[in-house]
Amino acid sequence: MNRRIGVAVLGLGWMGQAHSRSMLRIPSLFPNRSFDPVLVVCADTEEERRERAVRDFGFERAVADWHEAINSDDVDVVWVTAPNMLHVPMIEAACAAGKAVFSEKPIGGKPEQTVEAFELAAKAGVRTGVGYNYLWAPLVLHAKHLIDSGALGEITHYRGRFLSMYGSDELGLLTWRFILDQAGYGVTSDILSHSVSLAQFLIGDITSVVGMQNTTIPKRPLPTGAASHYGRGRPEDPKGDVENEDFASMLCHFENGATGTFEVSRTMVGPESQNAFEIYGTKGSLAWNLETMNELQYYKLTEDPSSGYTTIYGGDRFPFHGAFSPGQANPIALEDLITIEDFSFLEAVATDAPFSPSFREAVDVVNVQQALINSWGSKSWENVTDLTGGSNGK
Ligand SMILES: NC(=O)c1ccc[n+]([C@@H]2O[C@H](COP(=O)([O-])OP(=O)(O)OC[C@H]3O[C@@H](n4cnc5c(N)ncnc54)[C@H](O)[C@@H]3O)[C@@H](O)[C@H]2O)c1
Structure with missing residues (x-):
């Protein structure tokens, strides 16, 4: 039962x-x-x-x-x-x-x-x-499978980005995300966290970082009442200060020897929700982008001089996809990923099985964030250290 x-x-x-x-x-x-x-x-x-x-x-x-x-x-x-x-x-x-x-x-x-x-x-x-x-996206899970099976050879470089337009309108309301004592940090907490979690899941730990940040829209209209994430004010509305960063970028080294570059922004105009990665290895490469989340680009190094990237469409041959859509190339959507994670978490609770990502993986992400924040002050490379003091044996 x-x-x-x-x-x-x-x-x-x-x-x-x-x-x-x-x-x-x-x-x-x-x-x-x-x-x-x-x-x-x-x-x-x-x-x-x-x-x-x-x-x-x-x-x-x-x-x-x-x-x-x-x-x-x-x-x-x-x-x-x-x-x-x-x-x-x-x-x-x-x-x-x-x-x-x-x-x-x-x-x-x-x-x-x-x-x-x-x-x-x-x-x-x-x-x-x-x-x-995003770790639960069927094609992200397939990317992980390809990497772990050695299809890409040795991983040499990871390029992660989350460029979102949710704050690109200067009349976008000053919601909790822009306020220090409600959100904490800005894009590094909000969306770099997604990019780093993907990178760590796919290719492993980050060991050192250097980076920069910027706030590009310093004032926004004050909301009245419950404001939605995409709510818009009027030019004549009173404005308040944006208290955290709109943009951040980061260079990094991974434990496996790969290099990495990350860029995140909530105010750029153009990329609408470009939560994306490119992973380069000695035998091939992969690219995925939330905006086209039912497609994975795969380059397989061959002797054939006419080879190039191929597109792998989502389908029920990949994990979880068939719960939502049967067959091949019938797409799934963002909220389906949330359903997969909720199902997986509750199944782990019900069967007393291990579950990841847990709060431990959330700490792994902020270990990197803290090193990045340190580098804003020192303007130099910073090592990533375990902020728990290694209480999980890491
Ligand atoms: N995983 C993702 O892709 C993703 C996407 C969006 C948001 N988030 C995260 O989800 C969280 C919520 O974000 P959101 O976009 O849903 O925010 P939101 O502003 O849409 O919703 C927050 C809700 O909390 C309610 N609330 C505020 N104070 C409260 C209180 N004291 N008691 C009870 N309810 C209270 C608000 O009335 C509102 O309904 C954030 O931590 C955010 O980082 C994650």
Whole structure:
């Protein structure tokens, strides 16, 4: 018999809704599962979102105070989907209540907060997961398979970027993402974290970095009420200061000897959501881009002088894809990745199996972020060190 897993979702904005919808879809998409998710309670400070939680998502109840949601007896797993600076207090309370916890990335807004969350969970012995959803893309998993099987030979260079236009409009609202005490750092917390998590998953640890950062749109219209990620103000609206970085770039060395370059921006005009990587090896290379997430470019070195990149389309021959679309080249979408990660996390909870990415992998990401931040001050190369002091034996 499937195990009943009661779920609490803290924050019903973009990600809270995406995870809640995923939970609703899991039974029909994954009939061979070991659990049945039950949307027990949702917490949000916005009344309208609480009403939607019950009316449209079928939560049994919705509360304004997130503590109440965590401490409900019928909740087994807590989803942390609120702005960054609420992550650690929410995780602390979930750990105190002995609940498994899945947190959206980056976990807190500053490296020391991610470490704090990791240590709280390790001490409480609760199971953890983190929302690096792109690691679950079927073609990213296939890229990992090709790399691990040696198809690319020795990896020599990794090029990662996340160039998004979500902040490119100077009338885009000053939402929590731009405020230090709500988001922490800017693009390095928000989207470099995705790029680094992909790189570490695909080719391994980063050992040293040097980089730069910049804020290109220093003021934005102040929001009134609950502002959406893509909300827009008017030219005459009062403005406030952007308090964290819009752009960052990084050169790095990987433990396996490869070099790397990373660029992330939320204000460039043109690339709309270019979360992308290129991986170069001695026998071939790969390229993937979220904007065309159902395509993987593969170059295989051969004697044939007319060879070049080939396009591998997504399809049910790759992991998880067939749950959503049968056959070949019938595409899947962004929220499907969130459904895959939620299914995988709950399956691990139900069967007591290991799960990755966990808070440990989230720390691996901020270890790199901290070295990058250090290099902004020192203007020189910085070694990546384990901010937990190696408490996991790393
Ligand atoms: N994995 C991804 O690809 C991805 C994408 C977007 C966001 N995120 C992460 O998800 C988290 C949330 O981002 P978002 O875009 O969904 O934000 P959002 O602004 O759309 O939603 C946040 C929600 O939290 C609610 N909230 C604020 N204070 C609260 C409180 N005290 N108690 C309860 N609810 C409260 C807000 O009312 C809102 O509904 C962030 O940590 C972000 O980094 C991850």
